[in-house]
Amino acid sequence: MINELSNEIDLGKTTPSRLTARYLRQIKKIDFKLKSFLRTREKEALAEAQEADKRVKLGKRMSKIDGLPISIKDIICLMGEETTAASNILKGFIPSYDATVVKKLKDAGAIIIGKNNLDAFAHGSSTENSDFFATKNPWDLSKVPGGSSGGSAAAVSAELSVFSIGTDTGGSIRQPASFCGVVGFKPSYGRVSRYGVIAMASSLDVVGPITKNVADAKEVFNIIKGVDKLDATTIEKKNRGNKKSSAKAKVGIIRGIEDRIKDKSTRVAYLGSIEVLKRLGYQIQDYDFGFLDLGLPVYYILQTAEVSSNLSRYDGMKYGYSLLREEQDLTLNDVYFNSRTIGFGEEAKRRIMLGNFVLSSGYYDAYYKKAMQIRTQIIDGYDQIFNECEFILTPVSPSIAFTQGEKTSDPVEMYLEDLFTVVVNLAGLPAISMPYNVSESGLPTAVQFIAPYSMDEELLDFSREFEKKVNFKEKPQI
Amino acid sequence: MKITEQTIKKVAELSRLKFEGRQTTEFLAQFSSIIEFVNQINAVDAKDIKVTYEVTGLKNIFREDKIECLDFDRGKLLINTPILEGTEIIVPAVFGEKNDK
Numbered sequence: 001m002i003n004e005l006s007n008e009i010d011l012g013k014t015t016p017s018r019l020t021a022r023y024l025r026q027i028k029k030i031d032f033k034l035k036s037f038l039r040t041r042e043k044e045a046l047a048e049a050q051e052a053d054k055r056v057k058l059g060k061r062m063s064k065i066d067g068l069p070i071s072i073k074d075i076i077c078l079m080g081e082e083t084t085a086a087s088n089i090l091k092g093f094i095p096s097y098d099a100t101v102v103k104k105l106k107d108a109g110a111i112i113i114g115k116n117n118l119d120a121f122a123h124g125s126s127t128e129n130s131d132f133f134a135t136k137n138p139w140d141l142s143k144v145p146g147g148s149s150g151g152s153a154a155a156v157s158a159e160l161s162v163f164s165i166g167t168d169t170g171g172s173i174r175q176p177a178s179f180c181g182v183v184g185f186k187p188s189y190g191r192v193s194r195y196g197v198i199a200m201a202s203s204l205d206v207v208g209p210i211t212k213n214v215a216d217a218k219e220v221f222n223i224i225k226g227v228d229k230l231d232a233t234t235i236e237k238k239n240r241g242n243k244k245s246s247a248k249a250k251v252g253i254i255r256g257i258e259d260r261i262k263d264k265s266t267r268v269a270y271l272g273s274i275e276v277l278k279r280l281g282y283q284i285q286d287y288d289f290g291f292l293d294l295g296l297p298v299y300y301i302l303q304t305a306e307v308s309s310n311l312s313r314y315d316g317m318k319y320g321y322s323l324l325r326e327e328q329d330l331t332l333n334d335v336y337f338n339s340r341t342i343g344f345g346e347e348a349k350r351r352i353m354l355g356n357f358v359l360s361s362g363y364y365d366a367y368y369k370k371a372m373q374i375r376t377q378i379i380d381g382y383d384q385i386f387n388e389c390e391f392i393l394t395p396v397s398p399s400i401a402f403t404q405g406e407k408t409s410d411p412v413e414m415y416l417e418d419l420f421t422v423v424v425n426l427a428g429l430p431a432i433s434m435p436y437n438v439s440e441s442g443l444p445t446a447v448q449f450i451a452p453y454s455m456d457e458e459l460l461d462f463s464r465e466f467e468k469k470v471n472f473k474e475k476p477q478i
Numbered sequence: 479m480k481i482t483e484q485t486i487k488k489v490a491e492l493s494r495l496k497f498e499g500r501q502t503t504e505f506l507a508q509f510s511s512i513i514e515f516v517n518q519i520n521a522v523d524a525k526d527i528k529v530t531y532e533v534t535g536l537k538n539i540f541r542e543d544k545i546e547c548l549d550f551d552r553g554k555l556l557i558n559t560p561i562l563e564g565t566e567i568i569v570p571a572v573f574g575e576k577n578d579k
Contacts, residue, residue: 080554096554190534203532229546232539233532297516308493315494317569319558324569328561332570336494349495353505354512356492357485367516372529374522379530411508412515428533453533 001162001212002219006064009056016052016067020045020111023069027114027160030478035135036145036154038074039082040114045069048111055109064219066109071161073152074115075122076207077196078102085198086130087120089314089321089343099196100228101165101207108223116151116164121311122172122200123347124148125397125417128408131345136404137179138476139443143401146176146417152210153180158478163211163220167197169204170299171397171421174433174448177210178396181435181444181474183463184210185217188454189428190235192221193228201306202233204299204425214464217432221456238454249390249462251282254289260419262398265439270395273436273447276469277393284393287385291378295423298378300415301358301371302426308355311348314340350411379427382452391462392450394420396433400443420448430456432463435472444474481510 008014024042031037052067061067072078075085077095079102084090098106105112119129127135127150135150137143138158145154149166153176156164166173168186177184185208192207199205209220227234253274261267274284291298316322316339323330323338330338344352358367385392397417407414424431431450439445449466451459486506490497497505552565561568 093558094554096550096557189532190536229541233534233536235534235536294518294522297518300512300516301519312494316560318567319560322560324560330570332572333494335570337496340494341496344495349493350505350508350512352493352495353486353489353509354516357489357509357513358516360489360492367519369529370519370522370524372531373524373527374519375530376527377522377524379533410511412511415515 002064002068002216005068005162009061009067015056016049016111017046019067020049020069020113023113023161030158031160033136033141033478034138034154034158034160035133036116036151036158036160037071037114038084038086038117038132038151041081041112045111045113052109052111061109063108063223065105065223068110068162069113070105070110071114071116071152071155071164072102072112073118073149073164073166075118075167075198076102076165077198078112078115083115083198085121086118086132087345087348088131090198091321093319095196097196100193100230101224102196104224105165113161116149116155118151119148119347120345121198121348122148122167122169123307123351125171125175125414126402126407127151127176128404129345129347134404137401137443138478139181140401142403143443144179144404146179146401148172148176149210150176153177153182153184156180156182156210156212157476159475163209163216165224166208166210167200168206168208168425169200170303170425171418173208173210174421174431175397175417177433178435178446179401179444181438181446181472181476182210182212183214183217183435184208184433185221185460186424186431187221187225187456188430189425190233191225191237191430191454191456193226193231193234195228195230199310201303202310203306204303206425214460214467218460221460237456249282250285250388251277252385252389252392253284253286254292254392254394255286257292257394257420260292260398261395263400265400265441265443265445266395266398268439269436269445269447273393273466276466280465280469285389289381289385291374291381291423292419294374295378295426296415296419298371298374299422299426300354301367302375304351304355305359305368306355307351308359311344311352314343316340347411375426378423382427382429386452390451391459394448394450396420396446396448400439400441400445424450427453429453430459432459434463434466434470436470437472438474481506481513
């Protein structure tokens with residue numbers, strides 16, 4: 001997609017202005033059904049596109065994405081423009097700086113045409129938990145697009161933006177990409193700066209692209225990756241010391257994972273992908289991994305502990321919703337309790353409560369510390385598998401896109417959506433969601449590939465091979 | 479271990495959140511089912527295993543004590559603040575009668 005559009009611009013078949021206007025028109029035409037955007041930047045985007053037009057004329061395009069209309073998840077700060085994380089508590093919040101990822105995209109000439117919807121604070125797997133409105137799946141409007149980057153995945157799938165930038169703490173790039181039939185790439189922890197990205201769980205959060213294909217994911221990753229002075233957790237590419245075999249790579253699968261798949265379409269995609277890899281000449285080997293079911297409880301302890309800490313900054317004093325805006329004769333505690341109780345949605349409250357519970361004295365050792373110990377075992381478990389193979393194949397989620405409202409009343413049921421994705425975040429590994437086919441019910445299916453830490457580029461090259469063989473070309477009809 | 483209304487009240491206090499009446503009972507049910515779910519970790523023996531806080535292996539990152547990379551406009555920084563007096567943020571008193579609760 002990026003290559004094709006970039007070539008069209010270079011050959012004079014289109015211009016950044018015409019392209020941007022075309023995408024904005026599509027949004028007007030379709031997005032009232034999908035609701036994938038929280039805000040669009042029509043005037044600003046068209047003005048920026050005119051600047052890009054000038055660069056084209058001068059032969060000074062800054063990158064392949066120069067002049068392409070793209071979008072970003074509304075958890076990423078855009079200087080001077082409302083950024084809400086789809087939460088009421090940040091409604092009206094205007095950042096005074098750009099996130100590093102935004103700065104890099106702007107420096108490459110990308111035209112940001114709008115901000116995509118998400119589950120509030122990225123808490124959710126269906127984008128129904130946005131405090132503003134739910135996003136629909138472009139393949140079937142009665143289904144969810146997945147989440148939390150559901151607005152991003154829906155927009156890219158429906159071609160309302162060339163690509164979108166999402167975030168992934170436990171599957172929030174991969175699962176919506178799988179539900180919407182697009183590519184979702186979660187880089188290794190630390191490869192992309194999080195400066196200016198509203199924090200969810202700091203030891204797990206990563207920023208990554210949602211794109212139409214692997215070539216685009218690679219292009220965008222190359223632009224946004226790298227060490228950032230403003231994010232001390234960023235690292236250069238490095239090898240954890242896993243063996244590299246000289247023969248054609250081996251792909252690992254996990255014993256018993258099939259029993260956790262909930263529908264036929266997902267099983268077909270998973271088993272079909274094994275056959276595709278065999279045809280490509282890969283040897284498939286199965287391994288024991290004792291953390292298939294444990295990853296999720298460990299994740300829900302660590303993630304909520306970090307969420308409770310990160311969300312403690314919303315105190316009604318400095319920014320965000322505050323009772324002080326309405327009444328001034330208040331005590332400190334009046335401001336804290338009321339601003340937070342009114343400002344936060346149900347799911348944020350649940351996670352803050354669970355996080356403070358597992359961190360509180362008397363429970364810390366049994367929950368938080370223990371979860372961090374099991375996290376070590378999980379990393380070791382992956383290391384053992386990666387001693388023998390280069391990549392791991394798993395499903396992305398237990399089922400394909402589900403119906404709106406189906407899982408909103410039971411939090412644990414919603415958490416189980418992320419069974420196969422959260423465990424990857426605990427180990428900080430790179431992983432990608434790859435479209436496989438369209439099921440009988442007309443919804444896309446997908447599989448996940450996981451690579452050793454920092455082997456992002458290798459994972460993308462491998463996924464490209466798979467993509468060529470699978471040749472997924474279907475588009476949603478809206 | 480059983481989660482009671484008392485537990486919810488205590489954690490809500492720590493979280494600076496209020497739950498009242500029916501909300502507390504509803505929340506108690508959801509919270510209990512989540513705790514029951516995460517209790518699966520009880521079955522694991524992780525004694526003497528070291529903890530993992532983060533995965534990069536990075537240690538402390540040091541730099542000269544000089545301001546870098548920051549060129550914030552003070553006015554722009556403060557536009558999100560609920561109450562301002564000039565360029566100062568106004569907040570309720572931390573100490574004093576009114577907070578004696």
